[in-house]
Amino acid sequence: MPSPQVDLLVVTAGAAPALDGLDVHRQALRCATIVAPAMTEQGGRCIFLQNTGGDFGHGMTDPAQAEIGGIAALAKTASHEWPKALVRAIDIGAGDPGDEAFVSRIAKEILFGGDLVELGLSPTGGRVTTKLETAPYSGKGIVLADGDLVVVSGGARSITAAVVCRLAQEAKLRFLLLGRSEVADWPEGLPRDLSLQELRSALVARAREAGEDISIKEVSARADHLLAAREVSETISRIREAGSEAVYRAVDITDTGKVDEAIRAFRGSGRIAGLIHGAGVNMDKLIKDKTEDQLRRVYTTKIDGFKALWSAVEADRPAFVSLFSSIAGRFGNPGQSDYAIANEALSRIAWSLQNRYPDMRVTAIDWGGWLGGMVTDAVRRQFEDRGVPLIPIEMGVEAFVLELIAGQGGTPEIVFAGTPEVMLAASNKQRDGHSPSKSAVA
Numbered sequence: 209m210p211s212p213q214v215d216l217l218v219v220t221a222g223a224a225p226a227l228d229g230l231d232v233h234r235q236a237l238r239c240a241t242i243v244a245p246a247m248t249e250q251g252g253r254c255i256f257l258q259n260t261g262g263d264f265g266h267g268m269t270d271p272a273q274a275e276i277g278g279i280a281a282l283a284k285t286a287s288h289e290w291p292k293a294l295v296r297a298i299d300i301g302a303g304d305p306g307d308e309a310f311v312s313r314i315a316k317e318i319l320f321g322g323d324l325v326e327l328g329l330s331p332t333g334g335r336v337t338t339k340l341e342t343a344p345y346s347g348k349g350i351v352l353a354d355g356d357l358v359v360v361s362g363g364a365r366s367i368t369a370a371v372v373c374r375l376a377q378e379a380k381l382r383f384l385l386l387g388r389s390e391v392a393d394w395p396e397g398l399p400r401d402l403s404l405q406e407l408r409s410a411l412v413a414r415a416r417e418a419g420e421d422i423s424i425k426e427v428s429a430r431a432d433h434l435l436a437a438r439e440v441s442e443t444i445s446r447i448r449e450a451g452s453e454a455v456y457r458a459v460d461i462t463d464t465g466k467v468d469e470a471i472r473a474f475r476g477s478g479r480i481a482g483l484i485h486g487a488g489v490n491m492d493k494l495i496k497d498k499t500e501d502q503l504r505r506v507y508t509t510k511i512d513g514f515k516a517l518w519s520a521v522e523a524d525r526p527a528f529v530s531l532f533s534s535i536a537g538r539f540g541n542p543g544q545s546d547y548a549i550a551n552e553a554l555s556r557i558a559w560s561l562q563n564r565y566p567d568m569r570v571t572a573i574d575w576g577g578w579l580g581g582m583v584t585d586a587v588r589r590q591f592e593d594r595g596v597p598l599i600p601i602e603m604g605v606e607a608f609v610l611e612l613i614a615g616q617g618g619t620p621e622i623v624f625a626g627t628p629e630v631m632l633a634a635s636n637k638q639r640d641g642h643s644p645s646k647s648a649v650a
């Protein structure tokens with residue numbers, strides 16, 4: 209582990225062959241946490257090495273190796289959090305540590321490589337970086353057919369639920385929705401449209417009437433649970449009204465066995481046609497205050513959750529795999545190092561799956577902030593103060609559907625964020641038109 213005071217720190221966890229994805233990111237984040245106070249106050253140089261092929265995973269076919277590409281997002285986040293420091297991610301590809309030319313190329317890049325935050329040393333000798341390109345819609349997307357089975361993590365609540373309800377109109381689909389919230393009956397006699405505050409008050413009043421001794425914490429937990437369960441049942445009703453079907457299973461998607469069991473029961477003798485991975489959590493804190501537990505919770509939901517889902521559906525060769533990722537991974541975001549890591553790793557996995565299965569439609573959408581979901585009112589105000597526009601729910605939903613049914617294909621990472629004007633242009637249903645706000649990563 210590094211000393212807290214260093215002028216130059218090279219973090220090599222991302223190049224260590226023997227570590228698994230979570231360990232790689234845990235070690236890199238630990239190094240960053242130790243030097244964060246000094247890097248913030250005095251500056252310095254911090255270089256993160258990663259091995260995802262020298263091109264930030266764009267050519268990988270192995271999801272396990274692609275997963276370690278979250279290191280770059282840690283570097284990008286640190287570069288925002290430590291403005292006095294020079295922070296870079298260098299993707300070095302595979303090489304023999306005994307090969308002098310290989311080692312000296314890396315050393316030169318570390319010492320004299322300039323200040324580009326994301327730089328890859330391609331195996332063919334070039335220096336590469338990532339850039340965004342506008343990605344026109346093609347009109348050649350996935351055709352959804354009546355009866356198609358679609359598995360959706362996080363699909364019963366929040367923005368993923370909004371997407372599913374819209375998708376339910378495209379054909380008579382059958383959805384399996386996975387989330388942690390247990391179903392619950394709404395308390396008899398209480399109106400179903402109570403707000404959180406109203407529900408808490410009503411629960412307290414009922415407890416008092418019944419002579420029950422109930423703590424504020426218990427009331428809050430009970431109210432949260434009831435609202436989550438209400439949301440789940442409303443999503444199912446909306447899907448049915450739209451002409452599709454849905455079953456909900458309360459499953460933590462990091463539990464591989466339970467995910468497999470739920471998908472087996474849902475599939476029966478059929479085949480899973482599509483997988484949508486929308487489940488995610490965030491726990492914002494600056495790198496200096498980040499704990500391993502926060503990283504583990506954020507990372508495993510996105511990545512181990514995806515692995516559990518994928519291992520249960522891989523044999524079906526689904527026609528499409530759609531992943532909810534984030535611009536926090538693409539560009540880094542102060543306070544979101546673990547969230548950025550997890551999303552970047554997910555988007556790298558998308559590249560590897562698309563390369564491995566060219567006939568499958570794989571898309572990780574690096575979303576900007578939505579006007580809803582995990583973007584709370586306080587976070588929304590922060591975005592507004594910085595002049596960053598948020599994605600209205602209807603636009604994000606439409607963008608998701610367009611990407612699926614009219615996206616280019618072969619472009620596994622799409623950034624969707626921008627000003628309301630360009631997003632409006634993108635969502636005006638020109639299914640074979642051009643979208644100025646959605647960009648592919650090249």
Ligand SMILES: NC(=O)c1ccc[n+]([C@@H]2O[C@H](COP(=O)([O-])OP(=O)(O)OC[C@H]3O[C@@H](n4cnc5c(N)ncnc54)[C@H](OP(=O)(O)O)[C@@H]3O)[C@@H](O)[C@H]2O)c1
Pocket residue numbers: 361362363364365366367368386387388389436459460461462485486487488489509513532533534535574575576577578579580581582583
């Ligand atoms: N909202 C945004 O602005 C934004 C921006 C960029 C990317 N994204 C991504 O979009 C996705 C949805 O975001 P959101 O804003 O709707 O988040 P949210 O409001 O926090 O909802 C998260 C969803 O994930 C489910 N979930 C979380 N952990 C789970 C687990 N271990 N097992 C099963 N389900 C789990 C939750 O259901 P339960 O609580 O019932 O488990 C819920 O349905 C996330 O992946 C997020 O990273 C969102």
